[in-house]
Amino acid sequence: MNLASGRILTMSRLSFDATLFCLAIIVALALPCPPAAAQQADPPASPTMPATDAAPAASTTTVTPVETAPTVNNDAPAGDVPANGAAVADANTANADGGDGQPAFACTVANVKRTVEWRPTESDPWAPVKEGLTLPVGSDIRTGFRAVCSLVFKDAASAVQLEPLTIIRIGEFTRADDGRVRTRLYLKQGATRSVVEKSRIESDFAIITPEITLAVQGTRVIHTTHQSDRGTRVRLSNSGLISVTNRLTGRGRQLRPGDSATGLMLLAIENAQFGAAVPIFDQYGGVTQNEQYSILRGPQVYAGVGTQQAPGSTQFSGAGGTPFDMELFWLQYMQYLELYEEWINWLEDNYPEYVPPSGPSIG
Amino acid sequence: MNRLHSFSAIIALAAALLLPLAGGCQSPPMQAEMPATNDADFFMNLAYKDVATLADAYRAVAMLHAGDEDGGLMAPGEARDYLVERGVVPASWSPTGGAALTKGELAYMICQALGIKGGVTMRVFGPSKRYCLYEASYQQLMTGGSDYQYVTGGELVSTIDRADRYSRRNEPDDHFDEAAMTAAAIGTSDNNSTTAAAGDADNAEEGEQQ
Numbered sequence: 001m002n003l004a005s006g007r008i009l010t011m012s013r014l015s016f017d018a019t020l021f022c023l024a025i026i027v028a029l030a031l032p033c034p035p036a037a038a039q040q041a042d043p044p045a046s047p048t049m050p051a052t053d054a055a056p057a058a059s060t061t062t063v064t065p066v067e068t069a070p071t072v073n074n075d076a077p078a079g080d081v082p083a084n085g086a087a088v089a090d091a092n093t094a095n096a097d098g099g100d101g102q103p104a105f106a107c108t109v110a111n112v113k114r115t116v117e118w119r120p121t122e123s124d125p126w127a128p129v130k131e132g133l134t135l136p137v138g139s140d141i142r143t144g145f146r147a148v149c150s151l152v153f154k155d156a157a158s159a160v161q162l163e164p165l166t167i168i169r170i171g172e173f174t175r176a177d178d179g180r181v182r183t184r185l186y187l188k189q190g191a192t193r194s195v196v197e198k199s200r201i202e203s204d205f206a207i208i209t210p211e212i213t214l215a216v217q218g219t220r221v222i223h224t225t226h227q228s229d230r231g232t233r234v235r236l237s238n239s240g241l242i243s244v245t246n247r248l249t250g251r252g253r254q255l256r257p258g259d260s261a262t263g264l265m266l267l268a269i270e271n272a273q274f275g276a277a278v279p280i281f282d283q284y285g286g287v288t289q290n291e292q293y294s295i296l297r298g299p300q301v302y303a304g305v306g307t308q309q310a311p312g313s314t315q316f317s318g319a320g321g322t323p324f325d326m327e328l329f330w331l332q333y334m335q336y337l338e339l340y341e342e343w344i345n346w347l348e349d350n351y352p353e354y355v356p357p358s359g360p361s362i363g
Numbered sequence: 364m365n366r367l368h369s370f371s372a373i374i375a376l377a378a379a380l381l382l383p384l385a386g387g388c389q390s391p392p393m394q395a396e397m398p399a400t401n402d403a404d405f406f407m408n409l410a411y412k413d414v415a416t417l418a419d420a421y422r423a424v425a426m427l428h429a430g431d432e433d434g435g436l437m438a439p440g441e442a443r444d445y446l447v448e449r450g451v452v453p454a455s456w457s458p459t460g461g462a463a464l465t466k467g468e469l470a471y472m473i474c475q476a477l478g479i480k481g482g483v484t485m486r487v488f489g490p491s492k493r494y495c496l497y498e499a500s501y502q503q504l505m506t507g508g509s510d511y512q513y514v515t516g517g518e519l520v521s522t523i524d525r526a527d528r529y530s531r532r533n534e535p536d537d538h539f540d541e542a543a544m545t546a547a548a549i550g551t552s553d554n555n556s557t558t559a560a561a562g563d564a565d566n567a568e569e570g571e572q573q
Contacts, residue, residue: 021374110547115403126404144403145426146527152547159548161539165406165524189410189520195544221541227524228410228517229506238541 105134106173106183107151111161115144137173142166143190155181157203158196163225166190171208180204191225196240211263215243223260235260402426402436406523412516418460419516420469421446423523428476430530451475467492467510469519470499473526504529 109116109129116129118141129141129149143149143166152159153173162168172184180202185192187209196205196216207214209226212234216222219240226232234244236255244261245252251265399405409419418439425442428451437445439460446452451472473479474495480486481498488494492510499505504525506518514522 115401117401117403126400142403142407144401144406145523146431147403150544150547156550157548159544161544164527165520167407167410189407189517190524193539193544195541195548197545197549220545227521228515229521 105154106137106139106170107135107153107160109133109135109149110152111148111150113149114147116147116149116162117142117144135170137170140167140169142168153183155183155203155205157181157198158183158194158205160185160195161193163191163193166192168192178202184208187224187226189226189228191223194222194224195220196222209263211246211248213245213247215245216240231263233260233262399436405436406520409516410520415464415514415516415519416460417457417462417464417468418443419519420464420472420514421452421460423519424451424472424476427473427523427526427530446472446476464514464519465492465510466505466508466512466514467496469514469522470496470505470510473499473504473522477526477530502529 109118110131112129112131117126118129118133118135118139119126120136120139122140126142135141135151141149141151141162143162143164146164148161148163150159150161151170155173167188167190169186169188170184171186172182174182176182182204183206185207187207192207194205194207194216196203196219205216207216207222207224209224209232211226211232214222214224214234219236219242221237222242223235223237224232225234234242234255236242236257236259239257242255243252244255244265246263246265249265253261253265255261399408405422409415409423412419421439421442422437425437425445428446428449440458443452443456443458443460447454447456452475456468471490471492474481474490479495479498479502481490481494485491485494485498496505496508496510499522500507505522
């Protein structure tokens with residue numbers, strides 16, 4: 001290599017290094033970084049709940065009463081009232097007047113500890129809550145550090161205790177034509193413990209968090225918690241059955257006493273002790289009610305993703321193809337047996353010399 | 364030439380790594396402090412903040428550490444002094460607390476406030492922000508992540524809530540009476556607005572209010 005080519009080679013290397021250096025600067029400047037923003041001046045005095053916290057349309061909620069509705073006393077007058085004398089809102093109108101133009105009152109406050117505040121609407125200032133105070137529909141309630149309060153609803157069926165650091169809104173409290181009282185609570189932050197009893201007034205009670213809709217009826221002590229970093233967790237303590245539905249995915253599940261679930265509809269095993277390795281198989285985890293019904297109809301097949309086989313399954317698999325329907329198989333088989341018996345009878349009637357085959361029958 | 368080439372490559376790589384720190388990435392946009400009238404107002408405002416500040420953590424953790432002592436909501440400076448006196452916050456930490464709160468800082472304060480000593484590593488090398496975050500995550504007080512990640516207002520509220528439950532885990536749950544709640548729900552009491560433990564005076568007051 002002569003001196004000229006060496007110089008050329010050196011120049012090319014320097015230019016390459018310079019190009020590399022420039023490219024590195026360009027890439028560094030193009031890296032996404034949060035821009036420095038001026039601090040907000042004049043913050044709002046009281047933040048309002050975001051629009052996403054508004055009540056979802058009725059069609060998007062999948063509330064399913066999981067227990068037989070209590071017998072409604074049809075002989076009761078249409079304007080039947082609970083024992084405390086406050087009238088339930090009239091039918092067909094949300095937030096109906098209580099009769100004198102005042103907003104319908106939904107519940108009464110009890111057991112107030114420490115700082116608990118409320119406001120009728122978003123534009124009203126916050127005021128302290130006192131025991132015995134009646135709250136109208138649309139009220140926001142917030143609790144402070146280690147503060148609790150109870151809300152006793154005027155449907156003679158439900159009561160909710162608000163845990164500390166909770167923000168909740170009484171979304172609905174109406175009475176439909178069929179006499180059912182519809183109650184909706186919007187839980188923005190914090191935890192609640194609910195008691196919903198069967199009473200002579202049919203109650204449609206649900207708690208709505210940013211993730212799920214929790215429908216309860218005839219149930220005791222439902223623990224509902226929503227935290228912004230962990231999502232929603234629901235637990236049923238004592239008795240009853242609740243239906244939990246994730247509004248985003250449409251998937252839901254039912255919880256029995258002792259069960260708890262997250263917003264992902266995953267059951268949580270809180271306490272378990274095994275003497276040996278136990279394969280934990282949540283057969284019905286994360287499936288819709290229709291899928292669960294299909295699985296129950298065909299217990300030998302798991303009609304889901306993958307080739308999992310339910311306990312007691314045989315050679316059939318749910319991966320691809322048509323799931324095996326045991327009930328349909330037996331139905332068709334019984335129909336075949338009936339046809340066979342009818343044919344044998346017809347032969348005996350029309351051909352007396354016919355001798356039916358001996359030995360064990362097909363069935 | 365090879366040395367020159369290598370040196371240039373190193374310079375280019377260093378520029379690519381250090382240039383963002385020079386002026387590219389900035390702190391997250393901070394919201395101005397909102398005046399809070401009481402703890403309920405403070406925590407509700409905090410739940411809507413995109414990024415919590417160190418001052419928010421001072422006030423929240425001070426309330427957590429005080430517990431049932433009716434100290435109420437403290438100012439940021441007062442809360443910091445309270446925590447420094449009790450060894451929850453080192454004296455070297457920012458007195459104004461205007462910077463964004465990180466997971467490590469929050470975990471450190473939580474562990475110190477609750478007296479969580481941690482495992483062998485924490486006990487031998489002392490509580491650092493990273494190990495405190497590991498311990499807080501293990502105790503299910505905080506979600507996982509890196510100690511330098513910022514904390515949202517909602518996460519701070521949720522963490523304080525879980526930390527308070529943790530601090531009272533050995534205490535009986537005496538503020539929830541299922542029987543009384545059930546009785547109140549179905550209206551077995553005279554006015555359907557108070558629990559069975561309420562006296563006649565409350566019933567009379569309820570009648571007057573209605």
